Amino acid sequence: MATLRDVAKRAGASVSAVSEVLNGKGRHTIRVGQATRERIWAVAKELGYTPNPIARSLVTRKTGVLGLVFPYSGAFIDRNPFCTQVMSGVFEEVVRERYNLMLHTALGDDWSTVEESALLDPRVDGLLLVLPSPHSPVIARCLREGFPCVAIVYEPDSDDVYTVNADEFTGGRLATEHLLELGHWRIAHLVGTPGIATTEPRKQGYLAALAAAGIQADPALLVPAGFDWQNGYEAIRTLLERPSSQHPTAIFAANDLCAEGAMHALRERGLRVPEDMALVGYDDTWFATMTHPPLTSVYMPIYEMGVLAAQMLIALVEGREVADRQPVLPVRLSVRESSGPISSY
Amino acid sequence: MATLRDVAKRAGASVSAVSEVLNGKGRHTIRVGQATRERIWAVAKELGYTPNPIARSLVTRKTGVLGLVFPYSGAFIDRNPFCTQVMSGVFEEVVRERYNLMLHTALGDDWSTVEESALLDPRVDGLLLVLPSPHSPVIARCLREGFPCVAIVYEPDSDDVYTVNADEFTGGRLATEHLLELGHWRIAHLVGTPGIATTEPRKQGYLAALAAAGIQADPALLVPAGFDWQNGYEAIRTLLERPSSQHPTAIFAANDLCAEGAMHALRERGLRVPEDMALVGYDDTWFATMTHPPLTSVYMPIYEMGVLAAQMLIALVEGREVADRQPVLPVRLSVRESSGPISSY
DNA sequence: ATAAGAAGATAGAACGTTCTATCATGGGCC
DNA sequence: GGCCCATGATAGAACGTTCTATCTTCTTAT
Numbered sequence: 001m002a003t004l005r006d007v008a009k010r011a012g013a014s015v016s017a018v019s020e021v022l023n024g025k026g027r028h029t030i031r032v033g034q035a036t037r038e039r040i041w042a043v044a045k046e047l048g049y050t051p052n053p054i055a056r057s058l059v060t061r062k063t064g065v066l067g068l069v070f071p072y073s074g075a076f077i078d079r080n081p082f083c084t085q086v087m088s089g090v091f092e093e094v095v096r097e098r099y100n101l102m103l104h105t106a107l108g109d110d111w112s113t114v115e116e117s118a119l120l121d122p123r124v125d126g127l128l129l130v131l132p133s134p135h136s137p138v139i140a141r142c143l144r145e146g147f148p149c150v151a152i153v154y155e156p157d158s159d160d161v162y163t164v165n166a167d168e169f170t171g172g173r174l175a176t177e178h179l180l181e182l183g184h185w186r187i188a189h190l191v192g193t194p195g196i197a198t199t200e201p202r203k204q205g206y207l208a209a210l211a212a213a214g215i216q217a218d219p220a221l222l223v224p225a226g227f228d229w230q231n232g233y234e235a236i237r238t239l240l241e242r243p244s245s246q247h248p249t250a251i252f253a254a255n256d257l258c259a260e261g262a263m264h265a266l267r268e269r270g271l272r273v274p275e276d277m278a279l280v281g282y283d284d285t286w287f288a289t290m291t292h293p294p295l296t297s298v299y300m301p302i303y304e305m306g307v308l309a310a311q312m313l314i315a316l317v318e319g320r321e322v323a324d325r326q327p328v329l330p331v332r333l334s335v336r337e338s339s340g341p342i343s344s345y
Numbered sequence: 346m347a348t349l350r351d352v353a354k355r356a357g358a359s360v361s362a363v364s365e366v367l368n369g370k371g372r373h374t375i376r377v378g379q380a381t382r383e384r385i386w387a388v389a390k391e392l393g394y395t396p397n398p399i400a401r402s403l404v405t406r407k408t409g410v411l412g413l414v415f416p417y418s419g420a421f422i423d424r425n426p427f428c429t430q431v432m433s434g435v436f437e438e439v440v441r442e443r444y445n446l447m448l449h450t451a452l453g454d455d456w457s458t459v460e461e462s463a464l465l466d467p468r469v470d471g472l473l474l475v476l477p478s479p480h481s482p483v484i485a486r487c488l489r490e491g492f493p494c495v496a497i498v499y500e501p502d503s504d505d506v507y508t509v510n511a512d513e514f515t516g517g518r519l520a521t522e523h524l525l526e527l528g529h530w531r532i533a534h535l536v537g538t539p540g541i542a543t544t545e546p547r548k549q550g551y552l553a554a555l556a557a558a559g560i561q562a563d564p565a566l567l568v569p570a571g572f573d574w575q576n577g578y579e580a581i582r583t584l585l586e587r588p589s590s591q592h593p594t595a596i597f598a599a600n601d602l603c604a605e606g607a608m609h610a611l612r613e614r615g616l617r618v619p620e621d622m623a624l625v626g627y628d629d630t631w632f633a634t635m636t637h638p639p640l641t642s643v644y645m646p647i648y649e650m651g652v653l654a655a656q657m658l659i660a661l662v663e664g665r666e667v668a669d670r671q672p673v674l675p676v677r678l679s680v681r682e683s684s685g686p687i688s689s690y
Numbered sequence: 691a692t693a694a695g696a697a698g699a700t701a702g703a704a705c706g707t708t709c710t711a712t713c714a715t716g717g718g719c720c
Numbered sequence: 721g722g723c724c725c726a727t728g729a730t731a732g733a734a735c736g737t738t739c740t741a742t743c744t745t746c747t748t749a750t
Contacts, residue, residue: 015700015737030698031698054408054735056736057399058399058400058705058737059705059736059738060738102446103447229631260635292608348707365708375728375730376728378727378729400735401706403734404708
C-alpha cells in the first residue's frame, strides 16, 4: 500500500501538498500549482495510492460508519420482516450517502454489550437503535455525552431524544374500525409482547375504536400473544378451547407473523378465514400478500422509517440541524381478503 | 475521552507501562511491578479510560471487523430469507468471537463498488461474499493480494479460493426422487435465476433423478423462473395457459419463495395442492412451514453455512490454517404436506 | 522604490496507540 | 569486589493521515 509519503517522495513534493491534492477539500491554506498537481496525480495513479481511512479517522475523528443496533432474541433478525425491512431502508440511505454500516446487537434486555462495544467506540460516528427497551440507558447515555443517536420505534421519554415512530395508535384504531364496519362486535386483539414500544399504543387504538362505537371492551378478548408466529398460533389454540359462545368473530393480531400463526390454528380447527373468523394483521410487510388468504393489514412505512432515521442520524453526525426531532409517520389500512367482504361499500 | 498519556501522567508512570498493563497481552519485554500495576488500574478506572480502537488499528493493522457483502438487486436483503439467514449465522459467530460486522453491498452485477469500498479498505480484516457472481473479479483480486476472503455459495474456480457450499446437486435429486416415488412422472422444474451458482446444480440433480428413473426429460417442463415470489407466480400462470394435457402433475420449484408464488397461481386456477399438483420447494427456511399447505422442501443448512464461513474467515484472519478450503454441506428433504401423501411408506 | 499581499510551497506537530531499544538498580555468586 | 542477570522501568520511533504555522518568491499598487 502506497502512502502519502511515498507519493510525495516520488513526485518531489511535500506530504502536505500531496494530501491537499489527493484528499483535500480546499478547506485550508495549502496552495498547490497546476504543474505540481498534475505530477502528484500521475504518481498517485502509478503507485496505486489509496487513502488509509483509519489514519484519517484518527485525526478527523470521523469514520463515516454508522452503527445499527438490533434487539436480540435469538431469531429476531432472520425471522422478523420488520427488522430486515428497517435494515433495508437504513442501508439504502447509508449507501446513498456513502457511509458504511456496522451491525451490533443487544443480547436480550441486556444492552450493556452495546455500551461496551458500539457506544464508546470511536469506530462509529453515530448509533441507530431499533426497538430499544423503554427508558433505554443507552439512549440516556448518548444524550448525556452528546453522542449522535436516533431510535426507531421508541416512546420518547425526553424532548431531546431523536426518534422515528409510526402512528401506532391510529393503526390499532383503523384495524378495529374496519372490523366494526364489517359488522363485527366481538373482536379479539392478540396483544403484542409486553415492553415493546408498539404493543401498548396498538392496544389503546383498539380500545378507543371500540369505545367510540359504544362497545364495552371484553377483557377476555384481550389475549396475550406476541410478535412471533408461534405466539399467534398458541394464542388462538388457547382461545378456541373456550366454549364457542365466547369466541370472537374477528381478530386483530399483533402483527402479520402473529396473524399467520393464528390463521394456521384456525384452519386446524376447521375454521375458515374470513367466513368463520375475520382477521387483520399489522405491519403489512411483503409477507402479508403471500398468505392464503392475503392478509388485511395496517401498513407501516417501515422502509421509510429506516431511511428517515438514517437521514436524521447523518444530519446529526454532520452537525446539521434536524427540524423535527420526533417525527411520527402515518399509517393506513391495506384491505385484502382475510377480513372478509366489505359491507359498507 | 481519557488517553493512555492522561493515565500515565496521573499515575506517575510511562505510557509504555500503562499500555502494557491496560491493553497488553504480555507479548513483549515491558515489565511492571505490582504496585505500579495497581496504581495504573486505579487511575484508569477513575478517569474512565477506554482504549481507542482506531489508534490501535493504525499500528496493529488489525481491526476486528469483518465485511459482509451481499448481492444487491433492490429487494434481496429484506425479502429473501436466504440472505437474512446467512447473515444471522455469520452474525452469531462474529459476536461469539468478539468481532464486528460491517455491511456492504454489490450493486447488481457491478462489484466495483465493493472493490472501491470494502476490499482495499483496511477497516476490515477480511471479506465474506454471499452469492458472488461466477468468476468474481473480487475473489480473484483477494487471492492475488492475499486478502482473507470466503465465498458463500460459489462454484470454486480455483483450488485456492475458500468457499462454503451446500450439496445442491443432491438437493435437486432428492426433491425429484421424492416426487417420482410418489408416482409422478410429469414433473416440472421452475429453474432459478441464470448466473446464480445454485441454479445449475439443482437443475442437474433434477435431470439426473429423471434419467435414473428412466424418464426422458421434457424440455417444455424446464420452466425459466427465478428465486422470487413473482417469478414462481408468473411461471405457473404461463405454464397453465398451455393445454391441460401438457400440464405436469408435480412441480419442483427453484426455492420456497418461488414455490409460494406458484401455489398462489395454482389456487387462482382452482387447482389444489397437493391433490391436483404436488409441490416441492427449496431452502426450507422458516417460511416453508407457514405456507398453506406447508411446503415440502430441501433443507439447506443456511444458518450453519454462515457460521462456518465466519469461522473459516476468522481463522484466516488470525493466520490459522483452514483444513477444508471448500466444504460442501449435506442437504436433506423435509417432507410436509405440499407434496402429497407418501405412497411408498 | 517600496510596502503589501497573493501564490506556491514546506516543516512538523498532532491523533492515540504498540513495541523495540535502552537504561537503572540491586541481589546472588564466585 | 566485580560480574551477571533478573526486575522494573522509560524514551521515543513508528503507523498514515490532517492541518496550522511559517517561509519564500513574485506581482502590483502607491
